[in-house]
Amino acid sequence: MKKFMGLVAVTLLSATILGACGSAQQSSSGQSSIAGTDGKAYIPIISKGFQHQFWQAVKSGAEKAAAELNVEISFEGPETEEQVDKQIEMLQAALDKNAKAIGFAALDSQAAIPLLQKAKEKNIPVIAFDSGVDSDIPLATAATDNQKASALAADKMAELIGSEGEIAMVVHDQTSKTGTDRRDGFVNQIKEKYPNIKIVDIQYSGDPLKATDLAKTIMQAHPNLKGLFGSNEGAAIGVVNAVTEMKMDGKLVVIGFDSGKQQIEAIKSGKMAGAITQNPVGIGYETVKAAVAAIKGEKVEKSIDTGFYWYDKTNIDQPEIQAVLYQ
Amino acid sequence: MNVVVNETEKRQPRSSGMLQQLLAFASLIVLILVFSLLSSNFFQFSNLVGILLSTAVIGVLALGATFVIITGGIDLSVGTVMTFSAVMTGTVITSWGLPIPVGIVGGILAGALCGLISGVAIAKMKIPPFIATLAMMMITKGLSLVISGTKPIYFLDTPEFSEVAMGSILNAVIPGLEIPNAVLILFVLAILASILLSKTIVGRYNFAIGSNEEATRLSGVNVDFWKMVIYTITGVFSGIAGILMASRLNSAQPALGMGYELEAIAAVVIGGTSLSGGKGTILGTVIGALIMSVLTNGLRILSVPQEWQTVVVGVVILCAVYTDILRRRK
Numbered sequence: 001m002k003k004f005m006g007l008v009a010v011t012l013l014s015a016t017i018l019g020a021c022g023s024a025q026q027s028s029s030g031q032s033s034i035a036g037t038d039g040k041a042y043i044p045i046i047s048k049g050f051q052h053q054f055w056q057a058v059k060s061g062a063e064k065a066a067a068e069l070n071v072e073i074s075f076e077g078p079e080t081e082e083q084v085d086k087q088i089e090m091l092q093a094a095l096d097k098n099a100k101a102i103g104f105a106a107l108d109s110q111a112a113i114p115l116l117q118k119a120k121e122k123n124i125p126v127i128a129f130d131s132g133v134d135s136d137i138p139l140a141t142a143a144t145d146n147q148k149a150s151a152l153a154a155d156k157m158a159e160l161i162g163s164e165g166e167i168a169m170v171v172h173d174q175t176s177k178t179g180t181d182r183r184d185g186f187v188n189q190i191k192e193k194y195p196n197i198k199i200v201d202i203q204y205s206g207d208p209l210k211a212t213d214l215a216k217t218i219m220q221a222h223p224n225l226k227g228l229f230g231s232n233e234g235a236a237i238g239v240v241n242a243v244t245e246m247k248m249d250g251k252l253v254v255i256g257f258d259s260g261k262q263q264i265e266a267i268k269s270g271k272m273a274g275a276i277t278q279n280p281v282g283i284g285y286e287t288v289k290a291a292v293a294a295i296k297g298e299k300v301e302k303s304i305d306t307g308f309y310w311y312d313k314t315n316i317d318q319p320e321i322q323a324v325l326y327q
Numbered sequence: 328m329n330v331v332v333n334e335t336e337k338r339q340p341r342s343s344g345m346l347q348q349l350l351a352f353a354s355l356i357v358l359i360l361v362f363s364l365l366s367s368n369f370f371q372f373s374n375l376v377g378i379l380l381s382t383a384v385i386g387v388l389a390l391g392a393t394f395v396i397i398t399g400g401i402d403l404s405v406g407t408v409m410t411f412s413a414v415m416t417g418t419v420i421t422s423w424g425l426p427i428p429v430g431i432v433g434g435i436l437a438g439a440l441c442g443l444i445s446g447v448a449i450a451k452m453k454i455p456p457f458i459a460t461l462a463m464m465m466i467t468k469g470l471s472l473v474i475s476g477t478k479p480i481y482f483l484d485t486p487e488f489s490e491v492a493m494g495s496i497l498n499a500v501i502p503g504l505e506i507p508n509a510v511l512i513l514f515v516l517a518i519l520a521s522i523l524l525s526k527t528i529v530g531r532y533n534f535a536i537g538s539n540e541e542a543t544r545l546s547g548v549n550v551d552f553w554k555m556v557i558y559t560i561t562g563v564f565s566g567i568a569g570i571l572m573a574s575r576l577n578s579a580q581p582a583l584g585m586g587y588e589l590e591a592i593a594a595v596v597i598g599g600t601s602l603s604g605g606k607g608t609i610l611g612t613v614i615g616a617l618i619m620s621v622l623t624n625g626l627r628i629l630s631v632p633q634e635w636q637t638v639v640v641g642v643v644i645l646c647a648v649y650t651d652i653l654r655r656r657k
């Protein structure tokens with residue numbers, strides 16, 4: 001009886017919470033149903049995540065293309081970018097469903113190769129997006145050239161600090177391809193073109209709270225620091241917070257990557273000099289477009305550069321920038 | 328084992344905790360000295376405040392975790408309950424447009440409710456704490472994403488909210504002493520927790536349950552009730568941590584929180600609280616949390632690569648627990 005009462009209590013309590021939640025915002029689930037009944041071609045899109053604003057923007061681009069081209073898509077991804085195994089399971093599930101083509105953003109391109117091989121055997125075209133897969137199975141890759149994009153950030157940094165002095169970087173991830181590409185693109189550009197700029201420290205965190213403490217410590221350790229680069233939204237927000245908390249607004253050049261409300265605010269208020277944005281909507285759109293072309297047997301371009309932009313106070317309100325920023 | 332929990336049994340764990348605390352405190356001082364010698368940028372007011380500030384969130388989580396760990400239980404959900412509370416505070420303030428204090432109370436209540444549910448699951452439904460709080464970890468992680476619509480909730484329209492953690496009441500009282508409220512809150516909560524644990528009936532039963540649950544039950548204590556109270560207390564602390572985090576980031580980030588529980592537990596363990604229950608102190612936990620942040624801060628200032636920082640923290644946990652075991656064997 002006691003047990004039963006306990007159970008009732010728990011059920012009631014959870015119902016209360018759920019009730020409270022219902023009145024808040026609508027949920028956005030990573031999955032949608034499988035296809036088939038209305039005869040539309042079904043294209044599962046397996047991304048690296050779905051919580052992050054960036055992936056939501058990719059999703060909206062994919063949905064736009066799906067509506068225009070009259071296909072059905074699903075969009076899912078693991079919870080964190082470390083969950084390579086979960087993503088592989090999703091890819092497996094997509095193969096088992098009646099997919100006509102697959103969009104895939106590999107967390108670990110090596111780990112996915114056996115399944116991609118299977119897709120090839122089944123004649124299901126695979127379109128890679130966001131980052132490439134080290135294999136010739138994907139018919140096309142729709143991605144930002146992160147190295148080039150980061151090199152542009154390095155150029156801007158050099159320009160803003162007068163091509164000399166100490167700078168540091170907060171990179172969102174030490175092992176993923178976007179993390180290493182953005183780090184290397186930036187570092188190599190500085191090394192090649194700006195001999196008087198010294199990168200004194202590179203630390204890693206995409207968690208805004210941890211990135212804040214980390215960036216503060218970097219500033220503490222290097223009092224002569226002239227600039228900081230944060231390689232994604234979380235890292236960039238951390239850098240902005242750190243500069244604010246250390247009361248160094250305007251004394252340091254802060255450059256970010258991607259967008260999001262806080263980063264946009266920081267650029268408008270001058271705390272951040274500017275940031276690189278990818279074109280996430282374009283990535284989603286081009287992926288589905290290429291997948292549909294592949295299903296029809298049309299030729300698709302092997303590498304689809306979805307582009308990137310530098311944005312700052314001066315151009316943030318221009319329509320072509322607004323179109324690629326997400327809040 | 329005696330049926331009645333006698334005085335010596337209760338006193339002994341506390342006094343042996345003292346030695347561990349002294350050791351932990353000594354290691355903290357040694358760390359600070361070493362880093363100060365190695366880098367002139369370490370021992371500076373702004374950096375010390377920075378260390379304290381970076382301890383605030385994990386520290387408050389660890390304070391709460393100390394209570395359940397002393398009962399011999401565990402709470403794996405503190406990190407995600409923190410996030411859930413932050414999201415609830417965000418929802419109350421930005422979506423419902425209610426005043427900031429209501430949002431803060433709402434966030435703390437959300438944390439308390441999660442703790443209570445875990446407590447009911449453990450005490451009444453007899454689900455092992457590890458499993459019950461693992462479930463709560465997943466539930467709150469999911470709910471945070473559902474309620475926020477997977478998007479961060481920003482407090483851009485209520486700039487005063489960031490004052491909760493980042494303003495400085497101390498500075499207003501003593502000009503020049505610019506220590507953020509988050510640090511003050513950490514210490515006030517530590518004092519409250521310490522009183523709760525050493526001077527009140529909650530604390531007494533907390534230790535009794537951890538030392539010998541069956542004996543405590545047989546001596547007529549309503550163990551189930553007090554367990555629920557203790558898990559609720561842990562939930563309250565997680566709720567407060569969530570508010571500190573949201574205030575500092577000026578946003579409730581729904582995807583954060585995983586992994587924070589392990590850092591909190593590490594701080595508790597370094598501070599000499601035994602995972603098998605029955606002994607531990609709040610002072611120890613505060614020192615444990617400080618050791619972790621001094622260590623990461625110092626290693627960063629020395630530009631030690633990040634992968635090695637993690638290794639060092641792991642080694643420190645091993646050493647801390649091993650000295651504890653050695654001492655008990657004697």
